[in-house]
Amino acid sequence: xxxxxxxxxxxxxxxxxxxxxxxxxxxxxxxxxxxxxxxxxxxxxxxxxxxxxxxxxxxxxxxxxxxxxxxxxxxxxxxxxxxxxxxxxxxxxxxxxxxxxxxxxxxxxxxxxxxxxxxxxxxxxxxxxxxxxxxxxxxxxxxxxxxxxxxxxxxxxxxxxxxxxxxxxxxxxxxxxxxxxxxxxxxxxxxxxxxxxxxxxxxxxxxxxxxxxxxxxxxxxxxxxxxxxxxxxxxxxxxxxxxxxxxxxxxxxxxxxxxxxxxxxxxxxxxxxxxxxxxxxxxxxxxxxxxxxxxxxxxxxxxx
Numbered sequence: 001x002x003x004x005x006x007x008x009x010x011x012x013x014x015x016x017x018x019x020x021x022x023x024x025x026x027x028x029x030x031x032x033x034x035x036x037x038x039x040x041x042x043x044x045x046x047x048x049x050x051x052x053x054x055x056x057x058x059x060x061x062x063x064x065x066x067x068x069x070x071x072x073x074x075x076x077x078x079x080x081x082x083x084x085x086x087x088x089x090x091x092x093x094x095x096x097x098x099x100x101x102x103x104x105x106x107x108x109x110x111x112x113x114x115x116x117x118x119x120x121x122x123x124x125x126x127x128x129x130x131x132x133x134x135x136x137x138x139x140x141x142x143x144x145x146x147x148x149x150x151x152x153x154x155x156x157x158x159x160x161x162x163x164x165x166x167x168x169x170x171x172x173x174x175x176x177x178x179x180x181x182x183x184x185x186x187x188x189x190x191x192x193x194x195x196x197x198x199x200x201x202x203x204x205x206x207x208x209x210x211x212x213x214x215x216x217x218x219x220x221x222x223x224x225x226x227x228x229x230x231x232x233x234x235x236x237x238x239x240x241x242x243x244x245x246x247x248x249x250x251x252x253x254x255x256x257x258x259x260x261x262x263x264x265x266x267x268x269x270x271x272x273x274x275x276x277x278x279x280x281x282x283x284x285x286x287x288x289x290x291x292x293x294x295x296x297x298x299x300x301x302x303x304x
Contacts, residue, residue: 011038011160011267013219017210020167020217023184026177027167034166034226034249035094036219037087038257038267039157039276046137049091049161051222051276052154055083055106056131059138064125066110073112073146080142081108081125082152084253084278087224088131092161094225096250098128099296107251107288112148122281124288126299151255151279162267166226167217171235185212214261221257221265222276225249228287232304238289242297247289250299253278254285 013036021028037051044053057063065078073079089095089103098105110123147153173181188211195207210216218229228249230236238247256273258266280286281303289300 009160009269011036011040011162011269013162013164013265014268016165017215017264020212024177024181027181030168030173032166032226033094033163034219035092035224036162036164037092037222037224038160038162039222040160040270040272041155041275042158044156044158046139047131049086049088049159051085051157051159051278052083053086053156053158054139054141055086056104056129056134057106057138057141058134059136061138063142064108064127066112066123068110068112068114068123070112070114070146070148072114072148076146079110079112079145081123082111082144082147082154083107083141084109084124084154085251087159087251091159092224093163094223096225096248096290096292097295099294102128102130104129104131105251107253109152111144111146111152114148122286122301122303124286124299124301126288128295149279151277153277155275155277157276164219164226166219167212168227169218169230169235170213171230181212188212210264211261215264219265220259220262221252221254223252223254226252228252228289228302229285229304230302232281232284233302236302238300238302240291240293240297241300243291243293245291245293247300248292249287250290251288252285253280253288255280255283 039051044050046054046056064081067078085107087105106127108125113120115121115123188209192209218227285304287302291297
């Protein structure tokens with residue numbers, strides 16, 4: 001891929017501050033890889049993997065629309081969905097396989113919170129296709145028209161994919177393993193508080209200690225695959241609506257690339273906090289789930 005800051009430029013997550021499997025060998029059974037996408041502002045083209053750029057879209061194929069009435073945009077008919085992201089399997093090793101050999105995922109959303117049972121929810125639409133079959137791509141895409149929230153308008157970004165290792169959200173660990181990790185986590189937090197109290201100005205500078213939740217488990221930011229975080233609702237699972245099979249994380253769309261408690265994940269090269277301009281919910285993240293048994297089954301969504 002071409003990047004905004006030169007061909008071959010990468011983003012590198014620092015090594016984890018501790019080898020968590022040496023502390024808890026049973027975590028090896030829960031190890032997964034995820035591909036951090038590292039979006040950065042640039043000028044993507046239709047053949048790139050990107051956020052907010054032009055899609056590899058066949059000429060003559062209808063653009064997806066939202067038909068839900070929008071209270072803040074009365075009058076207009078169906079609204080064109082906004083193109084959020086495009087991911088090629090060749091660029092994103094942890095992008096799960098699409099249905100029928102599809103290797104290109106295109107993600108859309110409606111620019112209004114006007115959906116679902118509350119009437120204030122998000123609407124997301126995913127489209128899989130085979131990239132090689134788009135022989136005559138269109139150079140045009142519908143104008144967004146009315147937009148209810150600027151956080152739905154992504155800044156065009158190129159991606160700098162990087163594969164990392166993840167472990168489950170802490171509250172999903174059960175049994176003896178869960179108890180051991182929780183005990184260690186509490187001890188780390190208590191030691192951190194004691195160090196902060198002993199620090200002259202009380203801010204704990206120089207007394208940072210890693211924790212499982214923030215530094216050793218789930219990577220922050222945009223990513224494909226890996227483990228989901230459940231910061232808002234607490235631990236949860238998503239079952240496929242079509243077959244009941246437990247789904248797996250397909251994609252995470254994040255407001256921020258890092259938070260105050262996840263600074264150890266900031267890439268060595270740079271650390272913009274919100275390079276895409278996207279805002280999900282209350283500055284959280286959108287987890288998109290897919291059925292591993294049949295990727296053509298409906299996707300699941302959770303805002304965290």
